[in-house]
Amino acid sequence: MTAPYGDGTRSVRAGEEAPVPGAPLRPSPVFAAPFHLGDQPPREGGLDAYARTDQPTLREFEAAVGELDGGRCLSFATGMAALTAAVLAFVRSGDRVVLPSDGYYTTRMLGAEELARFGIEVTEVPTPEIERVAAEDGLAGVAMVLLETPSNPRLDVCDIAAVARAARAEGALVAVDNTTATPLGQRPLELGAHLTVGSDTKALTGHSDLLLGHVSTADDELFARLKGFRDRTGSTPGPFEAWLGHRSMSTLDLRLARQAANAAAVAEVLAGSAAVTNLRWPWRPEDPSYPLAGRQMLRPNGVLSCELADEATVARLLSRTRLWSAATSFGGVHSTIDRRAQWGADAVPPGFIRLSCGIEDTADLVADLSAALDGLG
Numbered sequence: 591m592t593a594p595y596g597d598g599t600r601s602v603r604a605g606e607e608a609p610v611p612g613a614p615l616r617p618s619p620v621f622a623a624p625f626h627l628g629d630q631p632p633r634e635g636g637l638d639a640y641a642r643t644d645q646p647t648l649r650e651f652e653a654a655v656g657e658l659d660g661g662r663c664l665s666f667a668t669g670m671a672a673l674t675a676a677v678l679a680f681v682r683s684g685d686r687v688v689l690p691s692d693g694y695y696t697t698r699m700l701g702a703e704e705l706a707r708f709g710i711e712v713t714e715v716p717t718p719e720i721e722r723v724a725a726e727d728g729l730a731g732v733a734m735v736l737l738e739t740p741s742n743p744r745l746d747v748c749d750i751a752a753v754a755r756a757a758r759a760e761g762a763l764v765a766v767d768n769t770t771a772t773p774l775g776q777r778p779l780e781l782g783a784h785l786t787v788g789s790d791t792k793a794l795t796g797h798s799d800l801l802l803g804h805v806s807t808a809d810d811e812l813f814a815r816l817k818g819f820r821d822r823t824g825s826t827p828g829p830f831e832a833w834l835g836h837r838s839m840s841t842l843d844l845r846l847a848r849q850a851a852n853a854a855a856v857a858e859v860l861a862g863s864a865a866v867t868n869l870r871w872p873w874r875p876e877d878p879s880y881p882l883a884g885r886q887m888l889r890p891n892g893v894l895s896c897e898l899a900d901e902a903t904v905a906r907l908l909s910r911t912r913l914w915s916a917a918t919s920f921g922g923v924h925s926t927i928d929r930r931a932q933w934g935a936d937a938v939p940p941g942f943i944r945l946s947c948g949i950e951d952t953a954d955l956v957a958d959l960s961a962a963l964d965g966l967g
């Protein structure tokens with residue numbers, strides 16, 4: 591697709607080939623593991639041979655996601671498989687990797703429990719400080735910087751272009767976990783990142799019924815390295831997931847629009863409640879991330895965070911609401927609340943919650959949450 595289409599068109603049509611009469615609008619999944627080779631010698635980019643390395647359903651999904659990211663995409667079985675590949679395909683023993691200290695906790699565990707075992711030195715930097723660290727020469731000798739912006743769960747934002755400039759000057763690779771923003775909400779490759787990574791378990795597929803992840807890059811050499819890593823380590827997703835992911839992605843623009851509209855209304859409810867402190871939504875003018883999010887991101891999404899007094903207050907809120915389900919993960923069609931301290935991994939107070947707005951009617955969500963908050967604090 592070359593025309594400058596809008597997000598709705600791109601969500602549906604990205605990656606599509608020119609139509610062939612008689613072909614389905616959206617091809618059905620192909621489930622084969624091996625494919626007939628006939629008498630042709632196998633060649634790269636030619637016949638399908640074996641589904642761990644290449645197969646048509648995956649290719650179609652990857653073409654679509656890659657087009658949204660502005661690069662070439664490789665899909666993985668989960669977001670963590672994608673992040674693992676994005677790091678391990680490019681670093682070696684003795685290298686130094688910078689990770690966000692306030693990012694998704696399993697990414698931090700990947701650094702502490704796995705990368706460290708292979709002699710990779712991991713330095714954790716808070717998202718709001720990485721730009722200063724980069725400007726003060728703090729990336730000298732670093733092999734890779736992984737950013738997560740907005741960070742999960744506090745939703746701090748960092749300047750991808752500024753960090754990428756400093757990192758490139760030091761010869762470091764820059765990867766961005768773009769999960770919260772989605773490829774419609776932020777395009778890290780255009781901002782100078784080498785790799786953009788997503789947990790497509792979240793908003794990209796958005797129905798809370800599958801696990802997927804991806805890495806995209808505009809650099810053919812990095813793509814080939816990553817593809818080799820995936821082929822050899824085997825974290826390729828199955829065709830059913832890829833097909834379901836592609837099908838779900840068609841509504842990304844619609845879902846994001848409703849989720850963001852819900853988040854804007856919910857932010858007002860939370861801001862007006864005496865029970866709530868430290869409300870965060872990067873698209874609220876009062877939010878510390880607002881100026882940078884407005885410059886760097888393309889559109890808002892439905893993820894917010896805030897604090898209630900304590901664990902018991904969160905439990906009371908959850909017992910009073912009918913439309914806000916207690917669940918981890920985010921970006922799905924259901925509205926959810928996650929008390930992050932219950933997982934014992936994030937440095938957050940006991941009453942800290944992450945809210946993910948679904949696509950229910952705004953008025954219903956607002957009424958339900960307002961009633962649940964009423965008299966809580």
Ligand SMILES: Cc1ncc(COP(=O)(O)O)c(C=O)c1O
Pocket residue numbers: 668669670671673694696738742767769770788789790791792801802803919
């Ligand atoms: C920001 C972020 N990155 C990566 C992941 C990992 O994704 P997955 O659960 O698909 O492995 C998550 C999961 O919550 C996440 O929030």
